[in-house]
Amino acid sequence: xxxxxxxxxxxxxxxxxxxxxxxxxxxxxxxxxxxxxxxxxxxxxxxxxxxxxxxxxxxxxxxxxxxxxxxxxxxxxxxxxxxxxxxxxxxxxxxxxxxxxxxxxxxxxx
Amino acid sequence: xxxxxxxxxxxxxxxxxxxxxxxxxxxxxxxxxxxxxxxxxxxxxxxxxxxxxxxxxxxxxxxxxxxxxxxxxxxxxxxxxxxxxxxxxxxxxxxxxxxxxxxxxxxxxxxxxxxxx
Numbered sequence: 001x002x003x004x005x006x007x008x009x010x011x012x013x014x015x016x017x018x019x020x021x022x023x024x025x026x027x028x029x030x031x032x033x034x035x036x037x038x039x040x041x042x043x044x045x046x047x048x049x050x051x052x053x054x055x056x057x058x059x060x061x062x063x064x065x066x067x068x069x070x071x072x073x074x075x076x077x078x079x080x081x082x083x084x085x086x087x088x089x090x091x092x093x094x095x096x097x098x099x100x101x102x103x104x105x106x107x108x109x110x
Numbered sequence: 111x112x113x114x115x116x117x118x119x120x121x122x123x124x125x126x127x128x129x130x131x132x133x134x135x136x137x138x139x140x141x142x143x144x145x146x147x148x149x150x151x152x153x154x155x156x157x158x159x160x161x162x163x164x165x166x167x168x169x170x171x172x173x174x175x176x177x178x179x180x181x182x183x184x185x186x187x188x189x190x191x192x193x194x195x196x197x198x199x200x201x202x203x204x205x206x207x208x209x210x211x212x213x214x215x216x217x218x219x220x221x222x223x224x225x226x227x
Binding site: 033039043047050056090100101102 | 154155160169171210211215221
């Protein structure tokens with residue numbers, strides 16, 4: 001049972017937009033930054049978004065992050081088949097004094 | 111090239127111990143907090159631990175607190191994870207990662223596999 005809640009799966013057609021949600025609480029998303037990762041099994045996770053809405057260098061602007069209250073979202077526009085992967089949100093939890101990840105969302109590009 | 115390389119993963123019996131290492135290169139290791147994250151077979155990513163630049167502060171997930179110890183040797187550019195009293199549920203690929211900010215981790219190793227059985 002993850003502290004942050006994500007939908008198990010989302011899907012959309014190539015070229016479309018998809019939104020992945022991440023729900024938490026006041027001790028994590030509500031008062032701390034959110035990060036988003038893309039992960040393919042057997043490879044190293046890749047940072048897509050940090051500090052809720054900032055992109056590391058090299059990450060295209062098709063990826064954007066935001067939050068409202070205790071929920072965060074990752075938007076991916078112009079979907080490509082290469083975007084198929086597992087996506088995870090993460091945040092620091094001030095009550096636990098620990099990092100927490102969401103359970104992950106599998107993105108399928110139909 | 112900025113790189114993290116984990117090592118030390120192995121097959122160990124329940125109740126046993128193991129020490130993982132993570133060798134850093136291509137950046138000033140001593141300037142960054144570092145993390146360990148794991149992924150059990152068929153499961154999602156789980157944050158394990160982090161350590162401050164000088165080793166003076168550490169944090170742990172409740173599931174490993176009291177059993178795992180994170181440490182670092184800045185002179186050797188190496189991060190460690192000492193794992194004691196291992197359980198079957200500790201079976202996972204363990205990744206080390208460089209902190210960018212909060213739990214934004216911008217550089218990851220390829221992972222090392224720990225099997226407790």
